[in-house]
Amino acid sequence: MCHFIITTITTLLIVLPTPAVANDFIVVTNLVPPIKEVHDGKLTGITGHVLIEVMKRSGHTLNPKVKIAPISQALKIVKSASNTIYPGLARCPLREEHYKWVGPVYSIHSGIIAKKSRALNLPCLDAAKGLTIASVIDSAPEQRLLNNGIPKRQLIRFKTPREAINALVEGRADGLLMAVNPSYHMMQEDNINPTDYETVLLLDTMKLYFAFNPDTETETIEEIQQALNELKKTDDRGNSDYLNIVSHYYDVKN
Secondary structure, three states: OHHHHHHHHHHHHHHOOOOOOOOOEEEEEOOEOOOEEEEOOEEEHHHHHHHHHHHHHOOOOEOOOOEEOOHHHHHHHHHHOOOEEEEEEEOOOOOHHHOEEEEEEEEEEEEEEEEHHHOOOOOOHHHHOOOOEEEEOOOHHHHHHHHOOOOHHHEEEEOOHHHHHHHHHOOOOOEEEEEHHHHHHHHHHOOOOHHHEEEEEEEEEEEEEEEEOOOOOHHHHHHHHHHHHHHHOOOOOOOOHHHHHHOOOOOOOO
């Protein structure tokens, strides 16, 4: 009898499906090609590609369903909802305590872009006072300008990068405040000739991190950070799995 019970239990354990992992991490992101992208419901882009690889290497799982939201909404979700990740956020003092961080993952330059036909001369940030500038709500470049004395009334604030780009293209704004390379990349994707525009003021270099919900276990953060460090390790020729990923999107080593 005992043998029958043990055999039956063993059979059930083999036949029954394995329960789904309860703590799959959910990615919440805005779209800033080629940094953060979603194609056919799947996470991609530089930081997305790196995130998938480091989660796999560290033994953690990503929920296949990606939530797309404007950056202001996405950050609120990740700040409050367990097991969530924002896959490419500039780290700054105002954000520091609200998330747990893994990185840096990638670096981008922010700046002000304008039409070449305007021939704007901006030797410094103060020279931008008086201009109407399109920005993305709660983005790091926007925070930088507001913290340096540019009044909010000068900004036309948009939820998404493409809305801000269109404001510049349509002449509703004198300048576009955004990450520089992604701005030109999106222009090209949208059949806007990027050579008609120029970067009139280069601002900060922003290091992007994976931002996790603040309740994420410290041990988990350390495991994922270690996986990223391993991904970035270079061989004798200066190559790495990380640089191989980046090269799919840009012909640069970042």
